[in-house]
Amino acid sequence: MVQNKPMSLYERFSYFLIENSFIKGKVNTTLFIKYVNNDIMIVQVYVDDIIFRSINKKFCKDFESCMKNEFEMSMMRELNYFLRLQIKQISDGIFVNQAMYTRELIKKFGLEDSKISKTLMATTTNLDKDEQGKNIDIKFYRSMIGSLLYLTISRPDIMFSVCLYVKFQSYPKESHLITVKHISRYFKGAIGIGLWYSNTGQFFITSYSDADYTGCRVDRKSMLNLSIS
Numbered sequence: 001m002v003q004n005k006p007m008s009l010y011e012r013f014s015y016f017l018i019e020n021s022f023i024k025g026k027v028n029t030t031l032f033i034k035y036v037n038n039d040i041m042i043v044q045v046y047v048d049d050i051i052f053r054s055i056n057k058k059f060c061k062d063f064e065s066c067m068k069n070e071f072e073m074s075m076m077r078e079l080n081y082f083l084r085l086q087i088k089q090i091s092d093g094i095f096v097n098q099a100m101y102t103r104e105l106i107k108k109f110g111l112e113d114s115k116i117s118k119t120l121m122a123t124t125t126n127l128d129k130d131e132q133g134k135n136i137d138i139k140f141y142r143s144m145i146g147s148l149l150y151l152t153i154s155r156p157d158i159m160f161s162v163c164l165y166v167k168f169q170s171y172p173k174e175s176h177l178i179t180v181k182h183i184s185r186y187f188k189g190a191i192g193i194g195l196w197y198s199n200t201g202q203f204f205i206t207s208y209s210d211a212d213y214t215g216c217r218v219d220r221k222s223m224l225n226l227s228i229s
Contacts, residue, residue, distance in 0.1 A: 010045065016070055017043065034059075051079055053094075055199050085154065086194075097194025098154045102187050105147050109184055116189040117182050120161040127164070133173030141172040144180050151187075154194045158183065 010030075017032045018024060022043065025031035034041040041054040041063060050067070054060050067073060080087050084101040087094060106112060148162045161183055168176045 013045065013071070020066065046083075051082065053079075084150075092200055093196060093198040095194055095196050096154050097192065098151055099191045099194075102151065102191050105151070105184060106188060108147070109144060109181065111181065111184055111188070114181075114185050114188070117186040118189070120158060120183055120186050121164075121179060122182075127168070127176060127179065129168070129171060130173040130175045131171075133175050136172055136174055136177050138169075138172060141177055141180070142169050144177075144184070145169060148180070148183060157193075 014024060014029075014032075020034070022032040022034045022041075025033070030045040032043040032045075034043075036056075036059070039054065039056040039059060041056075041059045042052065043063075044051045050073075052060065052063055054063075078089065080089070084098060085096055086099060087096055145162065145166055148158065149166075152159050152162060165176055165180050
């Protein structure tokens with residue numbers, strides 16, 4: 001991890017990397033990638049911090065030297081915690097999860113003594129606006145949804161369940177809160193799950209989908225459940 005002091009303009013840094021054969025990301029323009037034969041170098045810019053990684057250690061040393069010749073900066077320790085992401089780097093690859101953040105959420109939502117849910121949601125769950133239901137604290141409900149959305153960074157498996165309840169943020173009822181708490185209680189038994197990036201071989205993303213035609217009680221649109229492994 002590199003910290004640039006003083007902070008240089010993003011445009012200058014971007015131009016420098018592109019001049020050195022890096023490719024700027026089309027979706028995330030703060031991500032830069034460089035390919036050399038079968039090796040890859042990844043550079044991520046966050047405000048005035050720079051995170052870089054490559055399987056080839058020589059790439060890292062060359063990049064560090066190149067950057068110090070162009071910018072005034074200092075090297076920091078190997079990245080292991082960033083924006084509530086825990087990063088474990090070992091010889092076989094990198095493991096990313098949010099175990100500490102998950103524990104914070106369980107405590108924040110007052111679910112320390114609650115029972116563990118074995119699944120993210122019941123198979124029979126099919127919520128509607130529940131207009132006659134009991135009103136709840138809107139800010140608390142939105143806080144839970146926002147916190148769970150951030151957790152999807154390392155847990156894409158929860159994306160469908162969390163996004164299902166986003167639509168009720170403007171008029172949440174007690175029935176919606178109960179089901180969101182069900183998701184949070186699931187994490188009590190699955191805190192250590194995260195993303196594993198192996199450097200010993202190829203890995204593949206497999207997705208599964210299940211369409212429930214006109215299954216949404218709110219607008220009668222089809223509901224698509226997509227899971228990734």
